[in-house]
Amino acid sequence: MAMIKLNKVNKIFGKEVKTQVLFDIDIEVPQEQFMALIGPSGSGKSTLLNLLGALDRPTSGDIIIGRQNLSLLSENKLADFRNRFLGFIFQFHYLLPEFTALENVLMPHWISGGGNDHRITREAKRLIDRVGLSSQMHKRINLLSGGQQQRIAIARALLNRPKLILADEPTGALDSKSGDQVLELLQEVNSENHTTFIVVTHDRNVAMRAERIVELRDGIICKDLKPSVIGTERTMEELESHECTV
Ligand SMILES: Nc1ncnc2c1ncn2[C@@H]1O[C@H](COP(=O)(O)OP(=O)(O)O)[C@@H](O)[C@H]1O
Ligand SMILES: [Mg+2]
Numbered sequence: 042m043a044m045i046k047l048n049k050v051n052k053i054f055g056k057e058v059k060t061q062v063l064f065d066i067d068i069e070v071p072q073e074q075f076m077a078l079i080g081p082s083g084s085g086k087s088t089l090l091n092l093l094g095a096l097d098r099p100t101s102g103d104i105i106i107g108r109q110n111l112s113l114l115s116e117n118k119l120a121d122f123r124n125r126f127l128g129f130i131f132q133f134h135y136l137l138p139e140f141t142a143l144e145n146v147l148m149p150h151w152i153s154g155g156g157n158d159h160r161i162t163r164e165a166k167r168l169i170d171r172v173g174l175s176s177q178m179h180k181r182i183n184l185l186s187g188g189q190q191q192r193i194a195i196a197r198a199l200l201n202r203p204k205l206i207l208a209d210e211p212t213g214a215l216d217s218k219s220g221d222q223v224l225e226l227l228q229e230v231n232s233e234n235h236t237t238f239i240v241v242t243h244d245r246n247v248a249m250r251a252e253r254i255v256e257l258r259d260g261i262i263c264k265d266l267k268p269s270v271i272g273t274e275r276t277m278e279e280l281e282s283h284e285c286t287v
Contacts, residue, residue: 043105044205044237045070045093050102052088052260062088063260066102069177072204075238076233077248081282084242087209089257093239094127094207095119107177107204124153125131128203128236132210138183142169145182148199161200172226188219195226199234206230208240212247224250249276256280262287 052063062085070076077168078086091097091102095111104111109125114122135264136145140200146165147157155161169178171283172192177185182193190212198206211227212220232236249268254276256264263285268276279286 042072043069044072044074044107045239046105048103048105050092050099050104052085052092052097053100061260063092063099066260066262068255068262070237070239072237073231073235075228075252077251077254078239078241078242078257079243079248079254080263084257085260086257090207090209090239090241091139093205094129095123097169107109124149125200126204128198128201128206130191130198130206130208130211132213136182136190136194136197138181140182141173141179142182142185142193143178145193146200149197150200165196165200166201169193171199172196186219188215188223191215191219191223192226195223199230202234203236205237205239209237210241210243212242212244220247245280248280249273254280258285261285
């Protein structure tokens with residue numbers, strides 16, 4: 042089953058001065074796929090991720106996520122859909138410095154009106170343990186390192202058991218060792234929970250470890266590669282080339 046289906050999606054910003062950022066994007070992402078989204082700065086990666094995350098609407102075209110056509114949902118229904126279906130991991134992870142790691146993981150649950158029952162607290166603790174930080178959970182978040190904070194942001198994104206996780210440069214602010222650990226963790230979640238992942242990255246090494254690499258260039262899909270099918274060497278060659286192959 043397709044987790045994501047985009048049909049001729051266009052995005053234009055501005056009223057008087059119009060800037061078209063995405064052009065007729067067609068793509069299908071099957072359930073459980075781990076997809077890297079790459080492309081030069083300004084190519085439209087974050088814009089596309091915001092559309093997929095129902096944080097913004099396309100100018101035209103359809104976005105279907107898990108059988109739900111997003112253009113048919115009201116703002117309230119969209120917010121509800123985001124809470125139930127999606128997990129977000131952004132580089133600036135919007136953690137709240139006044140609160141502990143555990144409180145930060147529980148925050149979205151509290152904000153969306155969830156109570157403080159034992160079950161959800163136990164689940165939050167289990168996830169913090171899962172990202173290897175049980176010894177840090179009662180510390181204030183700003184006492185943790187960048188890599189640790191990113192792992193807490195991942196635990197937070199996992200709390201509502203999302204079917205689809207959208208990550209914008211999740212390893213961008215990390216040194217290569219903690220970046221590797223974060224990536225490994227995402228891949229474990231992908232295979233254990235059957236979660237679909239779209240990971241925006243600048244990092245060639247991160248992309249090479251994905252099941253599929255999609256490259257955006259000036260708002261169109263320029264390449265669509267599967268390293269495990271065509272091999273590492275060929276993938277590298279394709280990525281070096283400036284020609285579009287889609
Ligand atoms: N809200 C906005 N209003 C106008 N232009 C925007 C807006 N958001 C993004 N853009 C423009 O869209 C283009 C793509 O941006 P973005 O999706 O952030 O690229 P990327 O994430 O690939 O670096 C850029 O030229 C950017 O200036
Ligand atoms: Mg971006």
